[in-house]
Amino acid sequence: MICLGIESTAHTFGIGIIxxxxxxxxxxxxxxxxxxxxxxxSKVADHHVEKFRDIINxxxxxxxxxxxxxxxxxxxxxxxxxxxxxxxxxxxRSLALLYNIPLIGVNHCIAHLxxxxxxxxxxxxxxxxxxxxxxxxxxYEGGKYRVFGETLDNGVGNFLDGFARYxxxxxxxxxKIYELSLKHKEKFEKLNKPVELIELPYVVKGMxxxxxxxxxxxxxxxxxKKDSFSKEALAFSLQETAFAMLVEVSERAMAHCNKxxxxxxxxxxxxxxxxxxxxxxxxxxxxxxxxxPIEVNIDNGLMIAWLGVLMxxxxxxxxxxxxxxxxxxxTDDVDVYW
Ligand code: ATP
Ligand code: FE2
Numbered sequence: 001m002i003c004l005g006i007e008s009t010a011h012t013f014g015i016g017i018i019x020x021x022x023x024x025x026x027x028x029x030x031x032x033x034x035x036x037x038x039x040x041x042s043k044v045a046d047h048h049v050e051k052f053r054d055i056i057n058x059x060x061x062x063x064x065x066x067x068x069x070x071x072x073x074x075x076x077x078x079x080x081x082x083x084x085x086x087x088x089x090x091x092x093r094s095l096a097l098l099y100n101i102p103l104i105g106v107n108h109c110i111a112h113l114x115x116x117x118x119x120x121x122x123x124x125x126x127x128x129x130x131x132x133x134x135x136x137x138x139x140y141e142g143g144k145y146r147v148f149g150e151t152l153d154n155g156v157g158n159f160l161d162g163f164a165r166y167x168x169x170x171x172x173x174x175x176k177i178y179e180l181s182l183k184h185k186e187k188f189e190k191l192n193k194p195v196e197l198i199e200l201p202y203v204v205k206g207m208x209x210x211x212x213x214x215x216x217x218x219x220x221x222x223x224x225k226k227d228s229f230s231k232e233a234l235a236f237s238l239q240e241t242a243f244a245m246l247v248e249v250s251e252r253a254m255a256h257c258n259k260x261x262x263x264x265x266x267x268x269x270x271x272x273x274x275x276x277x278x279x280x281x282x283x284x285x286x287x288x289x290x291x292x293p294i295e296v297n298i299d300n301g302l303m304i305a306w307l308g309v310l311m312x313x314x315x316x317x318x319x320x321x322x323x324x325x326x327x328x329x330x331t332d333d334v335d336v337y338w
Contacts, residue, residue: 002065003072003312004056004095005305008088009080009108010133011039013048015059016302017070020309022118025063027295027302028055033171041083048087056091059301067099074308077105077318078329085325093323105318106307108299109134109331110145112265114310115303120290122263128250130274131266131299132157132172135246137207137253138331145331148253149207156242157268159211163218163238167231174268180235181273187232198229198237202245207252209245214238243274247281260287267298314338 002025007014014029032039032047060066075092076085089105096103113127126148127138135151154162157174164173169180188195201217203210218238221229250262262282264275275291282289296303314337 001071001309001312002069003074003305003308004059004067004070005106005301005303005308006073006075006088006092007108007299007301007304008048008084008091009076009299010084011044012299013051013055013088014299014301014304015055016300016305017059017063017065018302018305018309020313022306024302025065026059027300028059028062029300030055041081044081045083045087048084052087052091067095067101070095070099070101072104072308072312073101074104074106074304074312075323076108076111076304077324078107078326080108080325080327082325082327085327089323089325093320096320096323102312103318103320103323104308104312104316105323105326106304106311107329107331107334108304109136109138110334110336111303111307112296113138113145113263114307115296115300116263116265116290116292118306119292119296120263122261122288122290124259125261125263125290126250126253126257126259127263127265128246128269128278129266130156130246130264130268132161132268134266135209135268136331137249139253139257139259140336141257144334144336147330147332148256149209149249152205152208152210153212154215156211156246157266159215159242160238160268162215166219167222167234172267174271177235177239178271178273180232181239184230184232184236195236196233197240198233200237200241202241204245204248207249207256209249211242214242239271239273243271243277246274247277250278251281251285254285254287260285262287262289264289264291265297269297270294310338
């Protein structure tokens with residue numbers, strides 16, 4: 001069975017093609033970007049409308065397949081920005097009707113998790129889902145992927161991007177903050193001195209985290225006239241603090257659920273320092289920390305296709321007339337029947 005998956009929850013329009021053995025045929029994407037300003041939903045939707053044909057064609061070309069070879073269409077049904085989700089759903093319904101192919105709507109967050117299980121050796125992990133809009137600690141218990149902890153305000157990626165924008169770096173900010181943090185670390189290492197760490201608010205409540213106070217404090221420190229904190233020192237200290245919060249709640253969830261695997265996913269999970277900190281924590285408790293290739297950490301169609309395969313093999317299907325969007329559906333609203 002070959003499935004074509006359509007991702008369109010936010011800035012990315014992606015098409016992935018995979019079969020039921022997990023063999024990847026294609027994973028093409030296009031990202032909405034701006035020179036200035038943020039993401040305006042109607043503009044992103046226009047972008048997806050303009051690009052979807054090219055992305056479908058290039059994925060099929062890469063896969064050396066035609067639509068006649070596709071046995072299942074899967075699309076991101078939830079959660080996300082309504083305007084963007086609607087385009088993916090309309091494309092999915094149109095293909096399903098025109099080519100008479102079964103259709104299935106899937107949850108984007110669970111797709112991140114399931115592609116992670118496919119691509120790593122993790123069997124029953126605690127999943128640290130660290131992306132732009134989402135920051136959650138998820139694990140399977142009692143028929144659902146339960147959210148054990150999450151951010152009480154911004155996602156960690158949006159927090160990184162917000163501070164990066166404030167100090168004059170472009171979007172996406174995460175990789176730029178990482179570069180600055182390296183410069184800071186290398187400067188002290190060259191001098192053979194312990195790396196300077198600025199003390200910042202550290203907010204963990206049970207298995208939840210919050211970045212609002214940290215964000216305000218960083219901006220105040222950046223603006224402060226009397227103490228002159230360098231961008232590099234702030235970037236380094238920001239990462240150490242925010243990632244330590246994520247590692248702490250992940251470890252707490254692993255202990256609570258008695259699980260010995262951690263899986264990292266989402267755009268921020270591309271960060272080398274976060275991966276390293278998770279590996280150290282896992283090693284110290286005799287557990288394993290798995291991370292993923294960039295192409296499946298960031299939003300992509302392949303994960304949508306793979307979750308479609310899993311659900312369809314277990315009998316799942318969405319009728320065309322029911323193939324709507326669910327912008328606010330949560331990870332723990334979904335019954336895991338596959
Ligand atoms: P979701 O819909 O799953 O919440 P998203 O669209 O908000 O996803 P992703 O595409 O998963 O976000 O990830 C984008 C985020 O990842 C941005 O905030 C970006 O700054 C961050 N990011 C990317 N690479 C790195 C990196 N190396 N270090 C830190 N952050 C990174
Ligand atoms: Fe995502």
